[in-house]
Amino acid sequence: MDLGIRGKAALVLGSTSGLGGASASALASEGARVGFVGRRRERAIELAGAHEGSVALVCDLSQPDSARTLAEDAAARLGEIDILVLNSGGPAPGPASGLTSAEVRSAVETLLVRQIEITELFLPAMRSRGWGRIVAIGSTSIQEPLAGLALSNIARSGLAGYLKTLSREVASDGVTVNMVLPGLIGTDRLTQLDSHRAAAANVDVEDLNARSRAAIPAGRYGSPEEFAAVVAFLCSVQASYVTGEQIRCDGGLVAGY
Numbered sequence: 001m002d003l004g005i006r007g008k009a010a011l012v013l014g015s016t017s018g019l020g021g022a023s024a025s026a027l028a029s030e031g032a033r034v035g036f037v038g039r040r041r042e043r044a045i046e047l048a049g050a051h052e053g054s055v056a057l058v059c060d061l062s063q064p065d066s067a068r069t070l071a072e073d074a075a076a077r078l079g080e081i082d083i084l085v086l087n088s089g090g091p092a093p094g095p096a097s098g099l100t101s102a103e104v105r106s107a108v109e110t111l112l113v114r115q116i117e118i119t120e121l122f123l124p125a126m127r128s129r130g131w132g133r134i135v136a137i138g139s140t141s142i143q144e145p146l147a148g149l150a151l152s153n154i155a156r157s158g159l160a161g162y163l164k165t166l167s168r169e170v171a172s173d174g175v176t177v178n179m180v181l182p183g184l185i186g187t188d189r190l191t192q193l194d195s196h197r198a199a200a201a202n203v204d205v206e207d208l209n210a211r212s213r214a215a216i217p218a219g220r221y222g223s224p225e226e227f228a229a230v231v232a233f234l235c236s237v238q239a240s241y242v243t244g245e246q247i248r249c250d251g252g253l254v255a256g257y
Helices: 018-029 041-049 066-078 101-129 150-173 188-201 205-214 224-234
Strands: 009-012 033-038 055-058 083-086 132-137 175-182 246-249
Touching: 009 018, 009 066, 018 033, 018 041, 018 083, 018 132, 018 224, 033 041, 033 066, 041 055, 055 066, 066 101, 083 101, 101 132, 101 150, 101 175, 132 150, 132 224, 150 175, 175 224, 188 205, 224 246
Parallel strands: 009 033, 009 083, 033 055, 083 132, 132 175, 175 246
Antiparallel strands: none
16 A cells, blocks of 8 residues: 655654654655654664665754754754654653652653644644644553553653644644554563563563463564554555544553453
8 A cells, every 4th residue: 555655754753763763664665754863873874874865863852952953953854744753762660659750750751741842843834734644652551551650651641632632623734643552562662661570570571471472362462563554554645534543553452442
């Protein structure tokens, strides 16, 4: 299927690894001109260099002025942005009890405030052109909070509320706003979380992995490429009537509708 995005400019946050990297590569493979964004300059250059028309953009979303700086760099390198994929690395795992205000502020700044700032910088031009795609890489914790990931649960749920509200405001302007919620996808982040959970439970990580896979109806962890294909479709011309949605890519893990 031709997704109809050849030549369009896409900006993918946190795209030097993991789900962001896979999503950026999927869009670039469809002919989009992609801004690979991350803190690691050399890695961003390496990934962008594999796709004609794509560029490397260095950005640390934890910094207060990062949104405006990124928008200026993206405009200079890619022109007006048609597709925006929101993404950020998850905060440190931990329980809800005992959270400090500093920890909460840090997570909310990166996972919510910065994502809103970046969206607001690109949204007016999308609306004026009558076409735009905003897709956020979230987590199934938005629908079913995950034990031991309190900061992620808090901040990502806030972003979900913002994006759902926004989707209804901009739908008539040809701009769609959606989220893709990963379950257990085989990334470095999942490896880190599995190691943390295994250590906390004093069990072997391979045993924990086996139990995790057994709980997934599909019987396995997903691949970043499978997840990225869902993101790419939501950025397509064909997905023009899909907005305000949270689409799970979890192998059937979440039991709710």
